[in-house]
Amino acid sequence: MSNRIARPAATVLCAVILSCGPVPALAGGIPALEQAGPAAAQVAADRSLHLEGASNARDIGGYVTEEGRTVRWGKVLRSNALDKLTPSDLASLSERGVESVDDFRTVVERTLSQDRIPNGARTNWFDVIGTNPANLPALVDMPTMYALMATDPGASRAFHDALVNVANTEGAVLYHCSAGKDRTGWMTAVLLTLLGVSRADVNADYMLSNQYLTGPRTGSAFIDGVEQSWLDTSFATVDRVYGNFDNYVRDGLQLSLGDIAQLRDTLLA
Template sequence: MAATSPHVRSQPVRITRTALALATAAVLAAGAAGPLAAPAAAAPAPAAAQAAAASAAPFTAAQATLNPDGSYLISWASTAAQVSVTAATQASATTGVALGGGAGTGSLTVPAGTLPAAARWYFRLSTPDGSALTVAERSLGLADAHNFRDAGGYRTADGHWVRTGVVYRSGKLSGLTAAEQQVLTAEGITLDVDLRNSSERSDDPDQIPAGVGYQVADVVSLAHGIKFHKDAAATLLQALAAGLFSGSSDLGQSIGYPFMVNFVGADHAFHDTLVAIEHNSGATVFHCTAGKDRTGWANAVLLTLLGVPRATVEADFLASNTYTGDPEAVELSWLTSAFNEVNAIYGSFDGYLHQGLMLTDADIAALKAKLLA
């Protein structure tokens, strides 16, 4: 996380290539093109679009953790009197290897060697009334795809859960071995959405298995022109000031995050990513280079759309510091600056979804129906 002191850190700041591209576009646009007309306030979504399609699973907490020794710890908290646990190699499986269970709130350890080798194990938590929730270790453990992890497994504010095994987030996929590509196949991934720019894609093309579709959603593409929703110079100055005040270690990222909201080209990239997830019949992975900034904002948008509380969204974002092995990979102030830009331009996150990302009520309802349990 960023330091809370208003003083600038003594070490040199970093500026990433993507953040620099967005900042450069802003400088080019400043004085040359005014902001777009202020977006109209989004009309309230109908109740049917706001409601999740499925009944909430009766769990207030649930998690599966793979320990270094190969054992799993399954923990849960439920309103049910009893919970039983089964293991399966597919997220959609309704039966599997019976592992035991316990009281409504409890845990279960699965010793190493209990389950045979598999690309991934899913754990189905079932209650006597037939309700069930599936959890899994979030990371797929791909050595050559840093930060490759499940986007699901989080509880929403209204008690639903984001399904596991449907959407994944990752860093670049250019180094996948044949065995790692088979993990993608085993997980039912049928679409790869690439958020990187043309230079990154050319330097490190994705290595994905046959049968997986490939789609570009370039966050810094100029295909839609150099257009911004509000004055680019103002956003640039505000971002620099906020980055200096927060003690950001990377002023480029302090600039880049609000521009992922202000830049019209980014709107199209994130729109295309979400719509691809909506319409893809299999599982989807989206990624950038490190899987933490463009990917981090894309996943923050997805989780917030689904109703995941802000604190959980922030924790998922900061988890890149663990999964990348770099404790300073991301800072909370960067994510906060993007959400602040949403409020500054649209007044609400709902306005951003409808007016910025051009999502319809039907799109949002479809994403919730597909991803919420």
Template sequence: MRRRTLLGAAGLAALAAPVLAGAPAFAGTGGFTAATATRDTTGAYRLAWACGAARVTVTATTDPYATTGVAVGSGAGTGTLDVPAGALPAATRWYFRLVADGGDALVVADRSLGFASARNFRDLGGYRTTDGHWVRTGLAYRSNTLASLSDGEQAALTALGITRDVDLRNVQERHDDPDRIPPGVTYQVADVEDLTHGVGFHDGAVLTLVEAVALGLLGGTGNLGQRVAYPFLVDFTGADRAYRGLLTALAGEPGATVFHCSSGKDRTGWGSAVLLSLLGVPRATVEADYLASNTYLGNPTAVELSWLRAAFDEADSLYGSVDGYLRQGLALDDATIGALRTKFLA
């Protein structure tokens, strides 16, 4: 029913092995209110953080669960640290462990993996929630198509501990451009446009379409078709099955998961927004992650905020809230929601 600094040479031997499934959770992170790691085109890193401690010590590691690594420097409780290009040896990915003098620790990394064939391949971790938790880095990745991964990029998936690939594309897209993934990665189809179980909508399709067109015209959009399509990510029962499959897989997979569509911005964008919302990430941060596809894809008009908001509006209209959408539309039970929060929140 519609309800309307300097790197010391010593310590390189302490670098950890690749990510291990079932590794222990990170230490408490309550002292950090902000933290980022960004890598520029030269390979240099800029680290920035804020916490109530007097001092923060930083180590670099190739394993987000390692408690030791390469000392790269320290700074004040609120500060920045630069790691010059070439200061760290080549690795699939570098993580930075920030340890406050009070004992709180937080792991951050540059979100992008820098894949030439999948420019929108990026980590969904490293975001702070409204209640002070952090989404763990290195467990969930969003991407555009994986059909052209090079041998080196496939090897990187293995090194990152990725054990599941969830494909949100339709049958024609999967046929024309099948994923290239390494052995040991489980392939799962979660077709958002799947018609094999019939065509069903939670509200009349015509009503949803008319309202979407009207709101798109009134609000203005650079792509009316996209603006109209987003409410159907919530209203179409086939999409429910796909996103339920995605979230259930994320909850139960012992290793890391990558999920994707073709461009990694629309179907993947909504899946990412739903996961981050479930974890308690503020809406403004969710929207910023969504809009980041414009940067990663090198197209300032790849996505538009009104499209994402149209999907959230549809969830509110049909179910009263995102939580209602999760429990009624996607039929997620308490155990699955609890497992997601336990797995992804530090």
């Protein structure tokens, strides 16, 4: 289990940020298929896990890679926070064989909204932003957030650990942040790209948060849906800093060829 303890300054600053826009309030939005264009064919399937307490919980399986292989269903699940899961939700996740729950949130988010975990699942804390207090204002500044996720050493370490965990878990892995769209969105974009899924389908999957998030819109980017330009910022930052995605995987995420081979063996049919 990863157990990174945020410093007190991080806790105080994050509490101030969260008070500006409560994390648990989720967002409604425009159906992704209207925004994603022709590449949306592969996301037309019902990906929702149909959990009462986590509207953005969904499966990333079914995508066909550029080599003609298929991402296995039921192996990787992405979600918003799990604090409102019902007993039937927890039973459903147990039936799906969830073996690992990976939390990308800060210590304050975790304290305010404590996960409910299915029986038998282990938990990991891979804090993407909160290990460096200077990063916390990015939680309400999406362009900065998406650039930071691609370059910050703490973020890279968190995503490295999460990807290795996916590669080495026999059962299903569920990872999440608060709304399940930004930290979870970049993790999914990286994972699908590593597996060989086209950028068009990576984008379409990312935009699905605008379909699955439900609840009142507040005008705050922190809890509303996603914009394609934000994900584009992460990929552009990768190209600018590392030269290309492969270099980012090797030098930023520090994944070995063995790690990548294990991911593909675990997740591709």
